[in-house]
Amino acid sequence: MRKADLVNRISDKTGIPKVDVLVTLETMFKEVKDTLASGENIYIRGFGSFITKKRAAKIGRNIKKNVAVHIPEHYIPAFKPAKEFSMEVKKLKEPKKDSGPGEDADD
Structure with missing residues (x-):
């Protein structure tokens, strides 16, 4: 959708x-x-929470140049669904196939 x-x-x-x-x-x-x-989080009762998660600093690798790259600690946005939300999704038998952007739907 x-x-x-x-x-x-x-x-x-x-x-x-x-x-x-x-x-x-x-x-x-x-x-x-x-x-x-x-830096604030959003909590919506019965739906879920929009939060920021802290990613620790780490060493990555640029495989094209075969060089180690330092990735500093940073924050990423995340969504944590409420328990009721998760339970409704768990009841789902088979997800509907949705065509992605640029694709034609089979309607």
Whole structure:
């Protein structure tokens, strides 16, 4: 599912115009990014948590040049689903096949 598909579904279910749904989603995504970038986490009861995880410093390797490269410690964004969320997904028998970007769906 792409963002446009999500906007269409929300608009159909709520009756809110697609433009308003798109603005709301874009604002939510921006707030999540800004909040995580500022070092805060977001906790949404029943859905999950948007958190930052600390990756330790390590030595990597550039295989083309066969050189060791120091990778400093850094933070990455992560999502941790709530227990209820995980339980619903576990009940799923077979995931739907979704065509990726640029591919045609078999509808």
